[in-house]
Amino acid sequence: MEHHWARLVRLARSVAGPADAEDAVQDALIRAWRKLSQLADPAAFGSWLSRVVVRVCLKRTRSRASGFVSLESVPEPQSNPNLGAAVDAGRWLASLPPKQRAVMHLTVVEGMTDSEIAPLLGIAASSVRAHRHRARQRLERHFQQRSAT
Amino acid sequence: MKDSEMDRFDEALRVWANQVPQTPADEAARQVLARLPERRRGGWLTGSQLRLATAGVVLALLLVIGWATLPQSPVPLSASEELAQPPMSEDVVLLWLDSETPLYLTVATSATKGGSQ
Numbered sequence: 001m002e003h004h005w006a007r008l009v010r011l012a013r014s015v016a017g018p019a020d021a022e023d024a025v026q027d028a029l030i031r032a033w034r035k036l037s038q039l040a041d042p043a044a045f046g047s048w049l050s051r052v053v054v055r056v057c058l059k060r061t062r063s064r065a066s067g068f069v070s071l072e073s074v075p076e077p078q079s080n081p082n083l084g085a086a087v088d089a090g091r092w093l094a095s096l097p098p099k100q101r102a103v104m105h106l107t108v109v110e111g112m113t114d115s116e117i118a119p120l121l122g123i124a125a126s127s128v129r130a131h132r133h134r135a136r137q138r139l140e141r142h143f144q145q146r147s148a149t
Numbered sequence: 150m151k152d153s154e155m156d157r158f159d160e161a162l163r164v165w166a167n168q169v170p171q172t173p174a175d176e177a178a179r180q181v182l183a184r185l186p187e188r189r190r191g192g193w194l195t196g197s198q199l200r201l202a203t204a205g206v207v208l209a210l211l212l213v214i215g216w217a218t219l220p221q222s223p224v225p226l227s228a229s230e231e232l233a234q235p236p237m238s239e240d241v242v243l244l245w246l247d248s249e250t251p252l253y254l255t256v257a258t259s260a261t262k263g264g265s266q
Binding site: 005006009010013014022025026029030032033052084085087088090092093105108109135136139145 | 154166
């Protein structure tokens, strides 16, 4: 579990938000422990765990009233030269719908391909591309609005 | 929008996402393990409890099946059936060879014995 902890918390932070991330991963680990017998391929343990975490995070975001993370809940990284830009990026990510957050995280942070992301989210690779395209469009509008002000 | 701007954003997103978790991994592992038995006690049967419950269900089923398949006791003759027997005189003795086979024996009395004097 320790091997996967940091990676799973990163994923949960992006999808469920910083305030819920660690609790969501703990819930996912308990759920995974119960369903361990369903894991057909032990070599796929890491991606299987990621899938469980994504499901738990998506369920949590659905149960919240808006499904969006509060910008105030984004913690400020300490002693980091890219402090401002990183916080902005986190806040922008929090403004996206949950599946777009997951796609952006898995693409940008984890460097995964569409065919690797698709089974994690339970959607087709073409849907992964569509989610990323919409997120990028939104980001472009964000930059345009920022440069206009 | 310039690609470099998008690249800078991606790098900022990686920095934000790669923050170290507030809870160390070993502490998180301890917390998860502490939650597992609690969940089991709350609503999940352990292996031995499950086996005991299964044995109880099987035993109850056997009792019900045994009760349903018990041989039925012979039904006693009703009053009307007893009345349906033919009237017999005092010198007739009725013996039942089995439940369906009556044997009527006529016993000689003084009136029928030895002829007339």
